Amino acid sequence: MSIEFIGMIQTQKVSEIHPARGPAIDHEYLRAFAVAHEEAGFDRVLVPHHSTGPSATLTVAYAAAHTSRIHFMLAHRPGFTAPTLAARQIATLDQFSGGRLGVHFISGGSDSEQRRDGDYLDHDQRYERTDEYLSLLRRIWTSSEPFDHEGRHYRFEAGFSEVKPVQQPHVPIYFGGASEAAIPVAGRHADVYALWGESLDQVEELTTRVRAEAAKNGRSVRFSVSFRPILAKTEDEAWQRAEGFLEQTRQLRVAQGYSRGGPQQSEGARRLLAAAERGERIDRRLWTAIAKETGARANTTALVGTPEQVAEALLDYYDLGVTTFLIRGFDPLNDAIEYGRELIPRTRELVHARTHARQSKAA
Numbered sequence: 001m002s003i004e005f006i007g008m009i010q011t012q013k014v015s016e017i018h019p020a021r022g023p024a025i026d027h028e029y030l031r032a033f034a035v036a037h038e039e040a041g042f043d044r045v046l047v048p049h050h051s052t053g054p055s056a057t058l059t060v061a062y063a064a065a066h067t068s069r070i071h072f073m074l075a076h077r078p079g080f081t082a083p084t085l086a087a088r089q090i091a092t093l094d095q096f097s098g099g100r101l102g103v104h105f106i107s108g109g110s111d112s113e114q115r116r117d118g119d120y121l122d123h124d125q126r127y128e129r130t131d132e133y134l135s136l137l138r139r140i141w142t143s144s145e146p147f148d149h150e151g152r153h154y155r156f157e158a159g160f161s162e163v164k165p166v167q168q169p170h171v172p173i174y175f176g177g178a179s180e181a182a183i184p185v186a187g188r189h190a191d192v193y194a195l196w197g198e199s200l201d202q203v204e205e206l207t208t209r210v211r212a213e214a215a216k217n218g219r220s221v222r223f224s225v226s227f228r229p230i231l232a233k234t235e236d237e238a239w240q241r242a243e244g245f246l247e248q249t250r251q252l253r254v255a256q257g258y259s260r261g262g263p264q265q266s267e268g269a270r271r272l273l274a275a276a277e278r279g280e281r282i283d284r285r286l287w288t289a290i291a292k293e294t295g296a297r298a299n300t301t302a303l304v305g306t307p308e309q310v311a312e313a314l315l316d317y318y319d320l321g322v323t324t325f326l327i328r329g330f331d332p333l334n335d336a337i338e339y340g341r342e343l344i345p346r347t348r349e350l351v352h353a354r355t356h357a358r359q360s361k362a363a
Contacts, residue, residue: 076105135189
């Protein structure tokens with residue numbers, strides 16, 4: 001199995017250790033950020049969505065215009081755009097980017113975040129809506145004729161899209177959500193199911209459940225896990241760097257007046273905090289301290305060590321069937337460049353060697 005590396009780009013420099021400064025959109029930084037990922041050997045970059053931030057759709061369009069090879073993963077929340085219009089927008093963006101678009105559908109793990117844009121459905125209702133939404137998108141992308149629809153959340157007549165995605169039958173569908181309401185939706189629709197950086201036993205348990213749901217629908221699904229690798233020339237230096245990031249995170253949160261506590265409706269956040277309760281260091285290299293400090297408000301678990309050590313830790317997840325790794329740093333641009341120097345090529349080499357060994361054994 002080949003592997004895919006996904007990074008993440010934003011419109012300004014910001015992270016757990018870097019406060020946002022200046023305008024919400026820094027054109028030069030975004031362009032440099034996208035190009036750095038392309039040159040570092042990433043396959044794809046995520047453009048995140050936030051209820052008060054710049055449009056992720058337009059950010060993808062800008063970044064695609066300044067790159068030529070790297071693919072994109074648009075974070076998209078169902079519920080704010082009619083599925084007929086969203087299908088045409090996504091297909092159009094796939095056309096203009098030359099077939100480089102994937103979409104990560106996020107139903108929403110925080111009531112307060114959703115309500116900023118006027119969405120008052122509860123957690124389980126949001127996944128119910130996503131199920132209907134994704135069914136409609138897939139049908140609009142593939143239908144040769146207009147059709148009517150009357151469902152629980154959407155109703156229209158003669159819905160159709162003249163523009164179809166470059167990628168057939170449609171753009172790749174990435175999907176996240178670990179709750180009981182989310183798993184059946186993943187089984188019906190996800191091409192790639194995305195997890196935050198959990199422990200090996202947690203990942204094995206959740207991917208087993210999603211595979212079973214996909215099998216019920218006659219489907220297979222790939223898996224993505226997200227980490228924040230912290231690298232250095234020696235293991236001791238890597239752990240020193242990690243502790244430095246933790247202290248910087250604490251100082252910034254105090255300065256900004258933040259308190260602990262993640263989105264209460266997010267099962268993914270609860271799973272990360274459950275891992276953190278087992279200790280700061282789990283398995284080979286999984287480090288949970290910043291996830292615990294921030295209330296697991298995002299994918300904040302790290303793999304800490306030398307590039308070779310972290311590559312070997314990634315292969316532990318690969319052996320569980322994970323073929324996509326979303327990696328981003330606490331020092332976002334510089335870390336993306338650093339990952340391209342050693343971590344990405346070393347991991348690919350290890351996967352190639354592992355695959356060759358298995359094929360030789362089977363022959």
